[in-house]
Amino acid sequence: MDLLQIASLLIVLAAAFGAINYLFLKLPSAIGILVVALFASFGVLITDWIWPQLTIAESSRALITGIDFSEALLEGMLGLLLFAGALHVKISDLREQWRVVFLMATIGVALSTTIVGLGFAWLTGAPLLIALVFGALISPTDPVAVLGVLRAANLRKSLETKIAGESLFNDGVGYVVFLVLLGLAFPATGGHGGHGEENAAMDALALFAQEAIGGAVMGVVLGWLTFRIMRRIDDYSLEVLLTLALAFGGYQISLFLHLSAPIMAVCAGLLIGDIGARHGMSEETRHYVDAFWKLIDEILNAVLFLLIGFEVFAVVLDESYLVIAVLCIALALVARLAAVAVPVLMLSPFRAFSRGVIPIMTWGGLKGGISVALALSLPDTEWKPMILTVTYVIVVFSIVVQGLTVTRVAHRFGREPGLV
Numbered sequence: 001m002d003l004l005q006i007a008s009l010l011i012v013l014a015a016a017f018g019a020i021n022y023l024f025l026k027l028p029s030a031i032g033i034l035v036v037a038l039f040a041s042f043g044v045l046i047t048d049w050i051w052p053q054l055t056i057a058e059s060s061r062a063l064i065t066g067i068d069f070s071e072a073l074l075e076g077m078l079g080l081l082l083f084a085g086a087l088h089v090k091i092s093d094l095r096e097q098w099r100v101v102f103l104m105a106t107i108g109v110a111l112s113t114t115i116v117g118l119g120f121a122w123l124t125g126a127p128l129l130i131a132l133v134f135g136a137l138i139s140p141t142d143p144v145a146v147l148g149v150l151r152a153a154n155l156r157k158s159l160e161t162k163i164a165g166e167s168l169f170n171d172g173v174g175y176v177v178f179l180v181l182l183g184l185a186f187p188a189t190g191g192h193g194g195h196g197e198e199n200a201a202m203d204a205l206a207l208f209a210q211e212a213i214g215g216a217v218m219g220v221v222l223g224w225l226t227f228r229i230m231r232r233i234d235d236y237s238l239e240v241l242l243t244l245a246l247a248f249g250g251y252q253i254s255l256f257l258h259l260s261a262p263i264m265a266v267c268a269g270l271l272i273g274d275i276g277a278r279h280g281m282s283e284e285t286r287h288y289v290d291a292f293w294k295l296i297d298e299i300l301n302a303v304l305f306l307l308i309g310f311e312v313f314a315v316v317l318d319e320s321y322l323v324i325a326v327l328c329i330a331l332a333l334v335a336r337l338a339a340v341a342v343p344v345l346m347l348s349p350f351r352a353f354s355r356g357v358i359p360i361m362t363w364g365g366l367k368g369g370i371s372v373a374l375a376l377s378l379p380d381t382e383w384k385p386m387i388l389t390v391t392y393v394i395v396v397f398s399i400v401v402q403g404l405t406v407t408r409v410a411h412r413f414g415r416e417p418g419l420v
Contacts (some may be wrong), residue, residue: 006067013037014302029298030145030305031403037309038396045312061313069307069314070376073369077300079251079265083243084297085147086168086269087277087290093161094270100162100343104361105170107346108339112139113177115335116328120390123324123331126383129185134387136181137375138332138394139339140174142368143167144301145399159357163364171370172263176211178374180204186379215260219267222250227272230280236288239281243272243289304369308395311372315392316385324386325393332394336365356413364406367398 014033017040021032041060048057094101117135121128146167184204226246230239250268254261277286340361344353375391378384 010303010306011299014299014306017306018302027404030301031399033302034305034309034396034399037306038312041310041312057313060310064310064313067307069311069369070373072307073304073373074377075251075255075261077304078370079261080247080296081144081300081304082168082171082262082265083247083251083269084293084300085143085164086266087273087293088147089161089164089168089270089273091270091274093157094165097158097161097165100347101165101169103343103346104162104166104339105173108166108343109136109139109170109174109177111342112332112335112339113174113181115338116331119331119335120328123327124386127185129181130381130383130387133178133181133185133378134375134390135335136174136178137387138328138367138371138391139177139335140171140367140370141167141336141365142370143171144304144370145366145368145403146364159360162357163361166361167365168266169263172215172260172266173212175262175370175374176208176260179211180207182378183207186381210258211260212263214257215254215263216267218250218254218257218259219264219269220271222246222253222264223268223271223276226268227276227280230276230285234282234285236282236285239285240289240292243293246272305399308369308372308399311376311392314376315389318385318389321386321389322393325390328390329394329397332367332398333362337362340365354413360406360410360413363402363409366402366406367395369395371395 017033017036018029020036021027021029025032025035027035044056044060048054113132113135115135116138117128117132120126120134121131124131126134143164147164223246226242230242233239233242246268247265250264251261254264272280277289281289337358341358344358347353371391372388372395375384375388378387
């Protein structure tokens with residue numbers, strides 16, 4: 001199948017599964033599509049087990065593995081999704097919460113990577129560097145999943161900014177940490193974009209600085225240039241096109257220059273969504289830009305969660321892997337608790353936090369397609385099948401179980417007076 005046929009099939013299936021969910025399951029849209037896709041996938045596997053001569057599972061597996069999920073997300077959809085998410089986070093709100101967002105996106109990611117990595121090495125006997133690579137790919141919260149849940153949770157503005165901001169930035173930082181550790185664990189692969197020499201420490205530091213800082217600078221520069229152009233134009237269709245060009249073009253330029261494309265997309269989206277919206281757009285343009293990017297966000301979310309449901313064909317459903325995966329769910333939650341609690345406790349002497357911040361941000365730190373994509377991008381080694389299966393189980397648990405219950409947790413803790 002060519003690219004257009006694959007895209008058409010995914011759109012048709014996403015629409016059909018969305019309709020099934022709306023009419024029967026009545027779950028939140030993206031989660032419902034994922035659940036229906038999982039049911040359909042397991043239905044195919046069961047049918048193939050009963051009537052193996054049909055070879056339906058084999059054909060389905062060939063089709064799904066023929067779609068490069070890692071490339072489609074990391075080098076395609078992710079830039080648009082992050083840009084769309086960042087558009088709705090105001091810089092002024094983020095400035096008030098920058099300390100906790102910064103600490104969670106840096107120290108929090110490092111803590112989570114270390115805890116998960118050490119735990120995975122102890123559980124499986126994996127080499128420490130490979131275990132840390134797994135810790136890095138499972139530690140970032142997925143802004144796509146998190147921001148989707150936030151729409152229904154109706155949280156206080158300060159808490160919503162913490163969760164959204166931390167999710168957007170720790171995704172980019174986690175991706176860079178993953179690339180650094182990948183280059184150290186598999187020096188022959190050169191990491192991402194040819195990095196990762198055997199001379200470890202300096203190369204790792206240089207890569208982190210180039211990816212993270214370079215991505216942020218690129219996002220601000222391209223966002224500012226786009227804003228200056230938009231100020232001179234009063235044509236909503238052209239201005240929408242300019243934002244699309246910024247998201248697409250900036251992401252691809254960053255990939256080409258080996259800068260962090262996710263961080264670029266977040267920084268550009270923040271600038272356009274706040275300064276650009278206030279000083280570079282008319283009321284009519286703001287309306288169309290918001291509506292356009294909300295629609296892009298919803299469509300890509302539907303396709304992404306559909307693909308996650310179908311990726312069950314790419315994992316090895318081995319009993320020992322599934323046992324390790326269940327244990328790693330608990331490990332990931334403990335690591336997430338540390339990633340949230342330590343920054344909050346570090347800042348507690350300087351500002352007040354409600355007890356609701358820690359449980360909400362711990363349970364609301366959903367994993368998603370980014371972790372699956374990173375696991376799929378690993379070099380082919382004896383550890384990849386296990387890591388992919390464990391990652392997939394954690395992601396499905398996170399989206400379905402945590403995603404369906406986080407609103408209750410938010411309502412239980414997030415409405416307390418004085419929550420900041």
